[in-house]
Amino acid sequence: MARGELRIYLGAAPGVGKTYAMLEEAQRRSGRGTDVVIGLVETHGREHTAAMIGDLETIPRRAGELDLDALLARRPQVAVVDELAHANPPGSRNGRRWQDVQELLDAGISVLTTVNVQHLASLGDVVTRITGIEQRETVPDAVVRGAEQVELVDMTPEALRRRLAHGNVYPPEKVDAALGNWFRTGNLTALRELALLWLADSVDDQLGQYRADHDIDATWEARERVVVAIAGGPEGETLIRRAARIAARDRGADLLVVHVSRSDGLAGADPSVLARQRVLAESLGGTYHQVAGLDVPKALLEFARGVNATQIVLGVSGRGRSARVGATTAMLAGSIDVHLVSHERAGRGGGRGPLPPALSRRRRLAGFATALAGLPLLTALLLAVPDPPLITAILLFLVMVVGVALIGGLWPALVASLGSFLLLNWYFTPPYGRFLVAQEENLLALAIFVIVAGAVSWVVDTAARRTRQAASASAEAQTLATVAGSVLRGERPLTALLDRLRETFALESVALVEDGVTVAEVGRPGLRADLASDTVKADGDLLMLLRGRTLEASDRRIVEAFAAQAAVALRQERLAAEAATAKPLAEANRLRTALLAAVSHDLRTPLASAKASVASLRSTEVEFDEEDREELLATADESLDRLGGLVANLLDMSRLQAGALGVAAIEVGAEEVVPRALDELGPAGRTVAVRVPEDLPLLRADPGLLDRVLVNLVGNALRYSPADRPPMITGSAHGDFVELRVIDHGPGIPAEKWDDVFLPFQRLGDRDNHTGVGLGLALSRGLTEAMGGSLTPDETPGGGLTMIVSLPAVAS
Numbered sequence: 001m002a003r004g005e006l007r008i009y010l011g012a013a014p015g016v017g018k019t020y021a022m023l024e025e026a027q028r029r030s031g032r033g034t035d036v037v038i039g040l041v042e043t044h045g046r047e048h049t050a051a052m053i054g055d056l057e058t059i060p061r062r063a064g065e066l067d068l069d070a071l072l073a074r075r076p077q078v079a080v081v082d083e084l085a086h087a088n089p090p091g092s093r094n095g096r097r098w099q100d101v102q103e104l105l106d107a108g109i110s111v112l113t114t115v116n117v118q119h120l121a122s123l124g125d126v127v128t129r130i131t132g133i134e135q136r137e138t139v140p141d142a143v144v145r146g147a148e149q150v151e152l153v154d155m156t157p158e159a160l161r162r163r164l165a166h167g168n169v170y171p172p173e174k175v176d177a178a179l180g181n182w183f184r185t186g187n188l189t190a191l192r193e194l195a196l197l198w199l200a201d202s203v204d205d206q207l208g209q210y211r212a213d214h215d216i217d218a219t220w221e222a223r224e225r226v227v228v229a230i231a232g233g234p235e236g237e238t239l240i241r242r243a244a245r246i247a248a249r250d251r252g253a254d255l256l257v258v259h260v261s262r263s264d265g266l267a268g269a270d271p272s273v274l275a276r277q278r279v280l281a282e283s284l285g286g287t288y289h290q291v292a293g294l295d296v297p298k299a300l301l302e303f304a305r306g307v308n309a310t311q312i313v314l315g316v317s318g319r320g321r322s323a324r325v326g327a328t329t330a331m332l333a334g335s336i337d338v339h340l341v342s343h344e345r346a347g348r349g350g351g352r353g354p355l356p357p358a359l360s361r362r363r364r365l366a367g368f369a370t371a372l373a374g375l376p377l378l379t380a381l382l383l384a385v386p387d388p389p390l391i392t393a394i395l396l397f398l399v400m401v402v403g404v405a406l407i408g409g410l411w412p413a414l415v416a417s418l419g420s421f422l423l424l425n426w427y428f429t430p431p432y433g434r435f436l437v438a439q440e441e442n443l444l445a446l447a448i449f450v451i452v453a454g455a456v457s458w459v460v461d462t463a464a465r466r467t468r469q470a471a472s473a474s475a476e477a478q479t480l481a482t483v484a485g486s487v488l489r490g491e492r493p494l495t496a497l498l499d500r501l502r503e504t505f506a507l508e509s510v511a512l513v514e515d516g517v518t519v520a521e522v523g524r525p526g527l528r529a530d531l532a533s534d535t536v537k538a539d540g541d542l543l544m545l546l547r548g549r550t551l552e553a554s555d556r557r558i559v560e561a562f563a564a565q566a567a568v569a570l571r572q573e574r575l576a577a578e579a580a581t582a583k584p585l586a587e588a589n590r591l592r593t594a595l596l597a598a599v600s601h602d603l604r605t606p607l608a609s610a611k612a613s614v615a616s617l618r619s620t621e622v623e624f625d626e627e628d629r630e631e632l633l634a635t636a637d638e639s640l641d642r643l644g645g646l647v648a649n650l651l652d653m654s655r656l657q658a659g660a661l662g663v664a665a666i667e668v669g670a671e672e673v674v675p676r677a678l679d680e681l682g683p684a685g686r687t688v689a690v691r692v693p694e695d696l697p698l699l700r701a702d703p704g705l706l707d708r709v710l711v712n713l714v715g716n717a718l719r720y721s722p723a724d725r726p727p728m729i730t731g732s733a734h735g736d737f738v739e740l741r742v743i744d745h746g747p748g749i750p751a752e753k754w755d756d757v758f759l760p761f762q763r764l765g766d767r768d769n770h771t772g773v774g775l776g777l778a779l780s781r782g783l784t785e786a787m788g789g790s791l792t793p794d795e796t797p798g799g800g801l802t803m804i805v806s807l808p809a810v811a812s
Contacts, residue, residue, distance in 0.1 A: 004110040006101070006147040008084065010199060011116050012192040013183070015169035016155040018114040019043070019082055023052040026080050026112055030056060037076035039104075040066040042083055046168065056080070065089060068100045071109075078110045085119035085139040095581040098139045115139060117195040130190045131182060132788060142495075145202055152199050157188035177664040224253035227304045228313040229329075232259060235315050236277045242341050243313040244284040255286030256307060260299045291504050297328040302506045304336055311337045367408010371416035374400050379423050393428045394449050401453040405460040413457030421450050493569035498522040501562045505555060507548035512566055515541050519570060523547075536560055539567035609639035663705065663786050667698045667810045670731045670740060676703075677710035684718050692731035692740075698810040699738040701787045706807070709780045709791070713742040713803045716777070720746030721800075737789070738809045745800040754793045 007025070009018040019041060030036040038058040043050040059070050065088060071079055081104070086097040094100050101111050118127040121138040128134050144150060155163075161183055163169055170178055200223075228243035230236035240257055247253040259274060278288040293299025304312055312333060314326045330338040378400055382388050397420035405413035424446060425435050498510045499522045509523030511532075521527060524547065529535065532545040536559050544563040551559055613636035616622070617629065624632065670692050678685035710729075717727035725745040732739050749757060758781045777791075780803075784791040789807035796802045 001108045004105040004108050005149075006105055006110070007112050007149040007151070008144055008147045009112075009114045009151050009153050010144070010195060011114065011153045012155075012195040013116060013118075013160060013188055014044075015160055015163055016153050018116075018153045020049050020052055021151070021153050022080060022082070022112050022114055023049065023056075026056060026078070027052065027054060029078055035077040036080065037071065037074055037078070038080045039068075039071045040081055040083075044169075045171065048168070063089070065092070066097065066100055068093065068103065071104065072107055075107070076109060078112060079104055080112045082114055084113045084115040084143075085137045087137045096137075096139065098143050102143070115144065117191055117198060120144065120198065123194055123198065126194065127191070131187055133182070150199060150202055152195060154192070154195075157185045157192065160188060161185065180665065181663060223308075224250040224311070225256060225307055225309040226253060226311045226313060227256045227258055227300075227307065227309040229300050229315075230257060230259050230274075230277055231315070232274050232277075234273065236273065237280055239313055239315050239341055240277060240281050240284065240286070242339075244286065246311060246313065246339070247286075254307075255281070255284065256289060256309070257281040257286050258289045258291060258300065258303055260296045260303075261290060261292050289500075289503055291506065293506070296325050297332060299506065300325075300329055301332055301336075303503065304333075306503070306506070309336055311339060313339045313341055316340050316342045364408045364412060367404050367412030368415065370407050371400075371404045371412050371419060374404070375416065375419045375423060379427060383427060388428065390424070390428050390445065393424055394445060397424060398449060398453060398456075402456050402460070405457040409464060410457050410461035413460065414454060417450055417453030417457065420453065421446060424449070494520050494566060494573055495522065497562060497566045497569055501559065502548075505546075505549070505551075505559070507546055509547045511545045512538065512570065513543045513545055520566075536563045538563035542567050542570070606639035606643040610636045610643070613639070663702050665700050665702050665787055668701055668703050668706070669698050670696055670738065673701075673703055673706050674710065674729055674731075674740070677707050677714060680707070680711050681714060681718065685714065687726040688714060688718070689726060689728040691728060696731045697733050697738055699807045700810055701789070701807050705783045705787060706805075709783050709805060710740070710742070712777070712780045713805070717742050717744035717746070717801075717803075720744055722746070733809060734806075736809055736811075737806045740805040740807075742803045742805070743796055743800065744802075745796060745798065748795065748799055748801045749793065751795065757793070758791075 009022045011018040023041065026036050026038070036056060038053065038056050040059075040061065041049075041053060043053075057076075059067055059074060061067060062070070066081060081097065081101055084098050084101060088094055088097060088100070094103070101113060104111050117123060118131070118135050119138050120141055122141045124135050124138055160169075161179060164175060164178060164183055167175065224247065226243050226247040228239050230239055243257075244255055247255040257277070281288050289303065291299050291303050293302075300312070303309075312329065314329060316326065326338075326340055330340070375397075378396060382393050382396065401413055401416045401420055404416040422435070426433060429446065494512070498512065498520060501507070502510045502523050507523065509521065509525070509527045511518050511521040511527040513519065513529070516529075518527070519542075527545050527547050529543075529545060532547055533549055534546045534551045536544045536546070536551075536556070538544050542563075544559070544566060546559070613632040617624070617632050617636075671694070674690055674692060678688055678690075681688075714727060714729070721727050721744045727745075728741075728743045730741045730743065732741075757777050759778060781791040784805055784807070787807060789805065792804050792806070794802040794804055
């Protein structure tokens, strides 16, 4: 069964028209005969959006949420499911709506949906810094990037604010608060830029995929990408800074720093220098990469073309190999611009030399050539000497064999030793000109010569092989260290590992497959077992598929290490996902349990008091005088007020946790807010001492919310203060903030339990069970933080608790 297609309408903020555009597409598809069903659409009371639904079939909601089972049973061709990042209520089959959408896609149902840029998981911290509001509902970037189509529904900040002011987004009573908070021009401009940049990156990924699918190696200059190659020397910092300046000329250009480690060992690369240069690259907004290759220019150009680079920056060097790298890269770069940058160390020698090279085919050929040319030449020189001693000839031929072994290794040296034996026997051992040995001591000398020559050849070849293995292990260790560093610096472990593997070995694509199902893939998509160039077992039923080239035996060890780490990373991601799903469920269950426990007593008490008072007043069996009637009415009034306060606190806490509490911050003076809060406390409030200076700066807050905070704090202080030492409120300015302190001299709270008092539905031993559900301080802190401030406890000198409300001051 073919998987359904996902189309996402991305917006920078609520109200830009995502749902409307989604419904337009649904109507268009329905009009051409496609079976379209609405699973869930949130109109938010917007008339134009509701009208766009028209006569489209709609699946009834279940408990106000998407009825996933009914939609799966209906099996339309296209399902419309609004708000992809929405969190499902506790007890649902899936924790998030995007997981519901995945089920629909797996069932072969195409989905139209919407999401705002602030709900993308990778941008959560950025959006929080811009808006000051933490996003609790997020969707993984991979889900959005995996959509077949992502369409940006764009609108300028000015047009969106006009739409909001005309009442086309929120009800009129919410417009002023929205314009002064989330919908500020600066916020909307920043969010719009985030949406555009994120989508540009997504489009760039799609372009790379298209080029890979169509085997396009030529550079398409759709976006500037500057690749700077570093060799691990001190000049690398100069090259990185120069490349960063080149990239900065084009807004949105990418900077990629790459180090090519030779597959036969690193040539003069100091790991500590590379580590410093990696940190420098990342601090300048670039990324660090490491690839392996025997041919450095070829490996560098393969990497550059793989990332669609437009420019390469190289350092000028007078040293032979480094100079050849620059010249060869420039000659083979094709349409990629190559910048050769001079630096202070250009033309200097010194430094560590390269590690001894392995015995390549060229060296073996050179060894054979030396043997074929050197043995006749040595023979001719010895024959030119009258009656040369046999021992002298043997030693000279042994030197020739050792030289051939140093140049070409074992097999050329064995050929040289055999040739030397024959030449010594023919020309220098009696009887001359025949392959015979007349004297036993000469036969022994020749036999010892062959044994020594063979042993020396074997030792030299073994040493060369050990050198190659050590150098290769060094290169592998450097590559693995780079991978580990990338993971530890916060990249997604599994994706980072696969991507580094693909870059390191210049592969087209890498996939991790479990029981025939692809669980992770990078590079060119659609990799299957029958298309793989090589396969490596990871763990259990996990296989790693590679496409691009068949692994050499020397490369297989490091790929197996990658595969093992990928299996561990997959398990970690699954455990993290399970934990993330379980945590909100556990938290919701804890809050539900606490709420039920609190409601069972604290809401019942005022209800019982009010009912008893009203029942007494209605009774015909007892006659009450005027004083008794007033007392019963006062009791009912007080109980209902307490009940109203408890319900208000519960509602406000739920709004805070949902991020739906409106805050309208204005400039207000403490001398205005404090008396109003004390008046709400009745006669008890008049006992509170107030020490607020007249010259205290204005503060920025929502007067209504600040009033609620102070009433809660002062009410607690009154409850636990001794009768002879009433609470006190003081005010002072500290930098950019104004602090209001509510001071009591009651029993106080131990410092180790200060954090506990701000948890919902918590009561400590110094609290009675008849005055609330344990929400007062939790709500007060939430309201204060919603206004951009903080609420912290402190110890009152001499005993007691001081609550410090810190809010932004208005600049004078």
